[in-house]
Amino acid sequence: MIEIERVNQSFQNTQVLNNIDLTIHDNEIFGLVGPSGVGKSTLLNCLAGLEAYQSGSIRVDGVQLETLNELEMRQFRRNIGMIFQNFSLVGRKDVFRNIALPMECWNYSKAEIKSRVEELAELTGIQDKLKSRPNELSGGQKQRVAIARALSMNPKYLFCDECTSALDPKSTAAILDLLKDLQKKFNITIIVVTHEMQVVQSICSRMAILDKGQVSLTGDVQEIFEKKPDQLRKLIGVDDRKISITMDIEDFAKIKTYLDRNQADYKVTGGM
Numbered sequence: 449m450i451e452i453e454r455v456n457q458s459f460q461n462t463q464v465l466n467n468i469d470l471t472i473h474d475n476e477i478f479g480l481v482g483p484s485g486v487g488k489s490t491l492l493n494c495l496a497g498l499e500a501y502q503s504g505s506i507r508v509d510g511v512q513l514e515t516l517n518e519l520e521m522r523q524f525r526r527n528i529g530m531i532f533q534n535f536s537l538v539g540r541k542d543v544f545r546n547i548a549l550p551m552e553c554w555n556y557s558k559a560e561i562k563s564r565v566e567e568l569a570e571l572t573g574i575q576d577k578l579k580s581r582p583n584e585l586s587g588g589q590k591q592r593v594a595i596a597r598a599l600s601m602n603p604k605y606l607f608c609d610e611c612t613s614a615l616d617p618k619s620t621a622a623i624l625d626l627l628k629d630l631q632k633k634f635n636i637t638i639i640v641v642t643h644e645m646q647v648v649q650s651i652c653s654r655m656a657i658l659d660k661g662q663v664s665l666t667g668d669v670q671e672i673f674e675k676k677p678d679q680l681r682k683l684i685g686v687d688d689r690k691i692s693i694t695m696d697i698e699d700f701a702k703i704k705t706y707l708d709r710n711q712a713d714y715k716v717t718g719g720m
């Protein structure tokens with residue numbers, strides 16, 4: 449369980465996190481959403497022990513992060529796998545070596561590394577790509593490599609920072625399915641930072657909306673999207689106005705394609 453209490457963080461006199469209180473339960477997929485620049489990545493980095501915060505406390509499974517020394521922090525980070533929008537793979541190493549990197553850093557034996565890399569590659573569906581370089585892979589395949597690498601140390605937590613934002617809808621759906629499967633298989637707790645509401649709706653059970661460095665809303669995803677409270681409306685720009693237009697069927701088809709591609713929430717009423 450991750451317990452965040454009154455966490456504050458500022459950069460150059462600008463307060464980015466303002467008294468954040470949030471609890472993330474074990475084995476859930478938790479969505480963290482909010483407009484650009486609101487502090488989502490900053491908060492995720494604080495939870496991962498990658499960034500210090502000015503005040504407040506973060507407890508992960510009872511361990512208070514601000515009390516850890518450098519060595520303890522290094523040990524703690526083994527519990528956390530991270531994946532990012534840009535995949536963060538090492539271009540000059542092949543897929544095998546990319547997945548193996550954390551295990552090499554922790555001096556695992558060659559045999560252990562080989563069997564774990566092969567197991568992870570199979571789980572993530574890239575077993576035939578182990579000798580390829582990242583630039584020979586599609587975006588979805590690159591993210592699979594990043595996921596395999598993130599899971600190499602058997603972490604309890606997987607933090608995903610906009611991990612599908614660079615992918616097309618089909619690859620996004622496949623990666624989300626993979627994350628769901630991995631969560632069940634390994635009982636990991638996943639935090640998904642995203643600006644895509646469709647991602648939250650398809651895999652997260654609970655969510656928080658960050659607004660101006662504060663948590664403006666937390667709750668059950670299904671309930672929030674059903675009730676559409678003001679905090680969600682503000683974020684997604686829900687507009688309940690009705691407009692009446694007459695158009696021919698071809699224009700309508702073009703507009704419909706555009707709206708669907710942008711996942712717009714709309715209803716068409718009236719005669720066709």
Ligand SMILES: Nc1ncnc2c1ncn2[C@@H]1O[C@H](COP(=O)(O)OP(=O)(O)OP(=O)(O)O)[C@@H](O)[C@H]1O
Nearest residue numbers: 459460464482483484485486487488489490491643
């Ligand atoms: N190391 C840093 N030094 C100075 N300012 C920073 C630093 N890291 C983040 N910031 C600032 O903190 C604010 C929050 O940044 P953060 O990256 O957490 O936002 P975000 O919600 O993840 O945005 P996005 O959705 O665009 O990724 C931004 O204004 C950013 O410029």
Ligand SMILES: [Mg+2]
Nearest residue numbers: 488489490609
């Ligand atoms: Mg970010």
